[in-house]
Amino acid sequence: MKKTTVTLRFKKLKSGMLSLYLDYYPPVIIPSTAKLSRREFLKMKIYEVPENEWQQKHNDAQIELAEEIRAARFLQIRNKEFGLVDNIQHNVNFYDFYNSIVEEYYNTGSKGNYHSWKASLKYWFEFAGKDLESRKLTKWHVDQYRNFLLTTNNLRTNKKKLANNTASAYYKQFIIILKKAYKEKILPSNLAEDAKYIKEKRNIREYVSEEELGKLWKTPINSPIVKHMAMFSALTGLRYSDVVKLEWDDVFEDTHQGTYIHLREQKTDHRHTHPISQAALKILKSQESTEGKIFSDIPYYKVIRELKKWVEDAGIKKKISFHNFRHSFAIINLSKNENIYTIKDLLGHKNITTTQIYLQSMDKNKIKAVNNVNVDLDGL
Secondary structure: OOOOEEEEEEEEOOOOEEEEEEEEEEEEEEOOOOEEEEEEEEEEEEEOOOOOHHHHHHHHHHHHHHHHHHHHHHHHHHOOOOOOOOOOOOOOEHHHHHHHHHHHHHHHOOHHHHHHHHHHHHHHHHHHOOOOEHHHOOHHHHHHHHHHHHHOEOOOOOOOEOOHHHHHHHHHHHHHHHHHHHHOOOOOOOOOOOOOOOOOOOOOOOOOOHHHHHHHHHOOOOOHHHHHHHHHHHHHOOOHHHHHOOEHHHEEEEOOOEEEEEEEOOOOOOEEEEEOOHHHHHHHHOOOOOOOEOOOOOOHHHHHHHHHHHHHHOOOOOOOOOHHHHHHHHHHHHHOOOOHHHHHHHHOOOOHHHHHHHHHHHOHHHHHHHOOOOOOOOOO
16 A cells, blocks of 8 residues: 655745645545645745745744644545545644735735735734634634724724724625635634624715816926826826836827727736827826836835825815825716716726715715705895
């Protein structure tokens, strides 16, 4: 009889990371695919050459977790319970497991998405620390963590309570972790099943009107590049992440489609053709670059600082961020009865419900209702 072995191995990736996988001898049936194979990739990555203490700690935690899984897999094979009959439950460090999922977003998702997941992990650490084992995680922890997010201060500023919608997003991510843990038999029961989501509060989507955009264009600014990027966003509906990485090779002009760009959205990785107006094209052609990136590199914190002063100098009392220029594109178009499905595609939304949120900022039925009552106020 062949001696069974389960070995932890590494596969080098183009990104410079190493992917962790288990090597079985002889081949076994992998539960996730129900196929005979010698390899089971763990969806975990480490740095091939750690550059700092944080990366080294990340490597140590990932390898420790992978070794725990390797040992459990070996036990399953020995007890003839591997494959479609899989009754062994792993007992691993829950923080390390959470962190391994977060790191997947670093390699597969957007930078903003990764930072959001990283922040959610930080709040879980603040609540439970790093030593809780998965088998000891209970419904009490799930419920108490929800209460913690609703009452804790913002860990970054430690002044104000964590915003309700931020708490909602972090708890939603935590529930996703619970579901993954149960699926991978790291939790003995499905704790996500009865978890009560934190209801989001509806926020007003602030925007800049056409009149205000015109006022801003005429208002001087210390950094013209910020003005150009913000106005380009308002004219196209593109996110900051898409505007800042736009290159000249992405811009096309022809007699059939006019001017358009080939866009790969940073947030969703969605690829599509995005038409732009002549006004937007003028902004692009006014830049100093002629190849490579269109807009010169400028740190985001400088963009925010310049933007805030620019809006104030224009006499606009609204709280405007760069993303509000994208909102402006959507709301102005919807106010002019543009087809909502067209706006959905231009904004790169996967679901029409996301686009419909913008309709709340310009409810035409409410506007019509308040103007139905007409009184001749003689003398005013």
